[in-house]
Amino acid sequence: GAGVSQSPSNKVTEKGKDVELRCDPISGHTALYWYRQSLGQGLEFLIYFQGNSAPDKSGLPSDRFSAERTGGSVSTLTIQRTQQEDSAVYLCASSTQTANYGYTFGSGTRLTVV
Amino acid sequence: SQKIEQNSEALNIQEGKTATLTCNYTNYSPAYLQWYRQDPGRGPVFLLLIRENEKEKRKERLKVTFDTTLKQSLFHITASQPADSATYLCAQEGAGNMLTFGGGTRLMVKP
Numbered sequence: 001g002a003g004v005s006q007s008p009s010n011k012v013t014e015k016g017k018d019v020e021l022r023c024d025p026i027s028g029h030t031a032l033y034w035y036r037q038s039l040g041q042g043l044e045f046l047i048y049f050q051g052n053s054a055p056d057k058s059g060l061p062s063d064r065f066s067a068e069r070t071g072g073s074v075s076t077l078t079i080q081r082t083q084q085e086d087s088a089v090y091l092c093a094s095s096t097q098t099a100n101y102g103y104t105f106g107s108g109t110r111l112t113v114v
Numbered sequence: 115s116q117k118i119e120q121n122s123e124a125l126n127i128q129e130g131k132t133a134t135l136t137c138n139y140t141n142y143s144p145a146y147l148q149w150y151r152q153d154p155g156r157g158p159v160f161l162l163l164i165r166e167n168e169k170e171k172r173k174e175r176l177k178v179t180f181d182t183t184l185k186q187s188l189f190h191i192t193a194s195q196p197a198d199s200a201t202y203l204c205a206q207e208g209a210g211n212m213l214t215f216g217g218g219t220r221l222m223v224k225p
Contacts (some may be wrong), residue, residue, distance in 0.1 A: 004157075033212065033213075035215075040214060042203070042215050042217035042218055043158070043219065044201070045212060045213075045214065047214075047219040048212050056212065070120075090156050091158075093157070100163065101160070101163075102148055102150070102160025102161075102163060103150075103158075103160060103213065104160065105157030105158050105159070106157050107155070107156055107157050108156075108157055
């Protein structure tokens with residue numbers, strides 16, 4: 001597509017429920033990244049994919065967080081048993097393999113855990 | 115570990131003046147730095163990339179410098195306009211092209 005698409009744009013969930021966030025990157029971008037941004041804070045790295053592989057999972061905050069990417073395209077970030085501290089904007093970005101032209105970000109999913 | 119710092123205080127300037135934002139990095143020396151603009155409720159938008167062997171890079175009213183001795187990058191907006199008001203993020207590359215972002219500096223340009 002023309003840009004990085006994320007869905008849903010907003011999600012309100014009850015504490016303890018599981019949520020799934022979706023990212024559709026720019027066609028042909030081999031690299032895909034997930035970041036989290038809490039209110040008024042900077043971007044916190046979560047995980048990145050080169051193709052379907054995730055070489056670095058060190059940024060995932062806990063084992064409640066997981067992510068996968070299939071077909072070198074769409075990625076889903078799953079948060080199990082959500083907690084209030086998971087409330088944030090989850091941003092997805094994609095880039096070419098070398099990222100020489102920067103990342104292209106989606107508009108994010110605003111997750112609110114009540 | 116990588117650490118990248120930006121002035122967390124908002125920068126307020128008058129329209130027409132030059133805005134200068136600072137980005138400092140520690141430890142690991144990146145091969146390049148990137149600058150992004152973020153508006154409220156939106157994802158960051160890529161502006162410029164500068165490599166370690168480039169002292170300066172320009173794009174329209176934007177200018178970025180990279181001083182590997184000071185471990186610092188400066189981001190300038192000349193002839194600033196109210197539409198330039200946003201948060202500006204600096205980022206350095208790490209393993210696998212993964213970027214580490216600074217906390218951002220909010221710029222307010224007053225008419």
